């Protein structure tokens with residue numbers, strides 16, 4: 471690790487002050503410390519958010535406000551989350567390991583960086599790590615890479631699970647920064663690579679995630695299906711989050727989000743439009759998959775993700791509509 | 797900067813935290829405090845060999861900066877039992893051959909101890925069907941809950957057998973005998 475200074479913010483205001491002075495935030499450190507060991511991240515100053523007063527889960531009208539420093543373990547253990555937003559608990563519990571979830575935080579999880587192997591290997595060309603150097607993954611080992619939302623510059627996925635559930639649940643990311651407070655719908659938080667893959671999300675310099683707000687519970691059937699190379703402690707190859715309500719044998723409402731399929735957590739309203747108002751059938755699910763994947767592009771080793779996503783979607787919808795409450 | 801009074805309590809003893817902010821909790825425990833029971837496997841959060849308990853919770857000490865533990869209570873394998881007074885989990889690992897080389901074992905034992913507390917606290921896992929019900933320690937649940945600890949010798953089935961024995965002896969899952 472390169473040398474750095476470490477400060478401890480005693481309040482949110484103090485954290486913002488340090489960030490404004492150019493410090494990088496550290497929460498659990500489970501991604502940042504890893505990146506610093508490999509000298510992919512080389513901050514000169516860190517500010518610890520541990521005591522910055524962002525560690526609570528609180529009722530917010532009919533919704534819930536999850537502080538940025540709430541650990542993934544505490545969020546998944548929260549009885550309100552388990553009862554009213556089970557999709558979020560399920561997605562978190564499908565991620566990482568118990569040890570990591572005890573440190574990983576809500577804000578840090580949203581900002582975790584890709585797991586593209588070339589991004590982690592400083593001897594390789596990578597536009598995300600070193601803008602303008604090229605993209606070794608395009609012609610390389612790209613089995614875990616995205617098939618939707620890619621650009622010439624970068625084909626890496628956002629690898630996390632929690633944000634996929636939050637996308638289906640229509641969460642809002644609350645921030646504070648030099649230009650005041652913002653409420654960012656999670657669908658707008660992560661940025662596809664375009665020609666600036668170094669930037670993963672819309673956070674501005676000095677801007678701090680303070681909390682994530684979940685809207686009122688939908689009461690729908692909620693399932694998180696994660697397909698991966700081993701049964702646990704592995705990132706997703708493809709994941710599907712669904713929140714769905716049936717009415718008289720038809721799909722009355724449905725929100726669908728996909729992980730590790732696109733460069734960002736992926737939601738496509740056109741897919742939901744195919745499903746809403748219809749009776750579940752394999753033909754319907756296949757049609758939804760066709761709409762989802764019409765622009766999908768594989769890069770060789772990740773071609774399998776396209777049929778895999780279609781099957782994962784069908785299997786998830788099958789489960790959700792068969793156990794569906796009216 | 798770390799304040800000169802920054803301390804963490806390790807196995808009951810208060811220790812000043814290291815001055816270099818780069819020191820990970822793992823390096824501090826092993827290299828500065830000489831507590832070499834905790835192992836470095838991957839150093840990247842991928843194996844669980846470095847698992848210790850912080851405020852009763854299991855974490856990967858390799859990915860945590862020591863200076864972030866001001867005021868924390870830390871427990872390592874050295875405090876869980878001794879060669880002549882093994883903790884029930886340690887005895888069960890011996891009985892069931894829950895290891896071969898033993899390198900992952902301190903992490904496995906620390907992890908298992910925290911697992912029992914998580915069960916007692918009613919935490920769900922990815923294997924829990926009903927998220928709001930009290931979890932039961934089925935083999936599937938135990939495997940999922942131990943999945944943060946890799947064993948290159950592949951002692952997994954014996955580790956689960958050891959855990960099952962200790963959990964069965966602690967029938968109300970109060971986490972008391974670990």
Ligand SMILES: Cc1cc2nc3c(=O)[nH]c(=O)nc-3n(C[C@H](O)[C@H](O)[C@H](O)COP(=O)(O)OP(=O)(O)OC[C@H]3O[C@@H](n4cnc5c(N)ncnc54)[C@H](O)[C@@H]3O)c2cc1C
Nearest residue numbers: 497498499500501502565566575577578579581630631679
């Ligand atoms: C072996 C391994 C396996 C994993 N498997 C999975 C998995 O299967 N699924 C999954 O989803 N994740 C997985 N993860 C990733 C893990 O979830 C993330 O590392 C974790 O969520 C990051 O949270 P943190 O608090 O530790 O963040 P940190 O490492 O502290 O920070 C990460 C980034 O977020 C920024 N940041 C932190 N908090 C804030 C804030 N409040 N405002 C603005 N910026 C902030 C930091 O500056 C930094 O850039 C895995 C990690 C490892 C090491």
Ligand code: SF4
Nearest residue numbers: 586596597605624625
């Ligand atoms: S896919 Fe993105 S992160 Fe991976 S090498 Fe290419 S530019 Fe870098």
Ligand code: FES
Nearest residue numbers: 837838839844858
């Ligand atoms: S050494 Fe910490 S997880 Fe492998």
Ligand code: FES
Nearest residue numbers: 896898947948949
């Ligand atoms: S006993 Fe050898 S790694 Fe587990």
